[in-house]
Ligand SMILES: Nc1ncnc2c1ncn2[C@@H]1O[C@H](COP(=O)(O)OP(=O)(O)OP(=O)(O)O)[C@@H](O)[C@H]1O
């Protein structure tokens with residue numbers, strides 16, 4: 001009887017998980033939810049572009065994290081976002097990836113732009129090395145996977161994992177690779193996804209500086225525009241950043257362009 005009662009609990013859990021997965025698949029298929037197109041003129045934009053228009057964002061704890069946020073990001077205009085802990089940097093990513101809706105204003109993804117993200121906490125899955133990289137276990141993928149692993153300084157990883165197609169559990173991946181190696185793996189996955197815009201949310205925080213530099217150079221060589229969230233960056237990389245956004249943790253922000261004066265300071269606006 002005890003076994004039956006436990007089985008019933010498992011089935012209830014399974015049913016709840018299946019419902020959530022079904023909801024997720026339905027939402028993922030609803031492209032209008034993923035890509036809120038703007039007006040006719042905006043739809044005609046041929047350059048991949050991300051636009052934040054007068055956006056406010058309130059976090060679930062009902063505090064205004066970002067107020068009156070305006071920003072237009074186009075290819076090769078690399079962005080750097082910084083600010084104190086809890087100021088809403090990752091929340092901005094959640095809005096951009098449609099996990100949270102903006103409370104006011106709009107976020108437009110135009111001109112066929114695609115966005116992918118390496119989150120703050122590195123995610124690994126149970127599976128093979130190729131599957132970690134977001135690829136199938138097809139032998140045709142080996143060359144591209146090896147080339148990309150070399151770019152993130154993980155060329156020897158296939159030797160350590162017993163090849164490209166050896167199954168490891170999620171726990172084994174997480175325990176075997178160092179935090180910096182896990183981040184490099186996640187960045188290789190991001191490169192292979194080939195988005196127009198790649199969001200790196202503190203995704204190089206455990207990576208040594210020479211490797212970090214090489215990884216950014218590789219993203220830019222592959223024509224992937226980076227949106228970096230961080231607390232510090234190598235000065236030689238900073239020189240290549242076009243737009244700097246600093247959140248102040250009270251809803252205010254400052255936006256600057258490389259070599260230019262302040263373009264927008266929300267704190268100078270009269271309170272609405
Ligand atoms: N699901 C949630 N429910 C309630 N509050 C949340 C939730 N998610 C985030 N917050 C709050 O929103 C604020 C901003 O969080 P966010 O993760 O964007 O900060 P951050 O700038 O990325 O910080 P860090 O530098 O530590 O990564 C935090 O105070 C956080 O507690």
Ligand SMILES: [Mg+2]
Nearest residue numbers: 089090091120
């Ligand atoms: Mg964060």
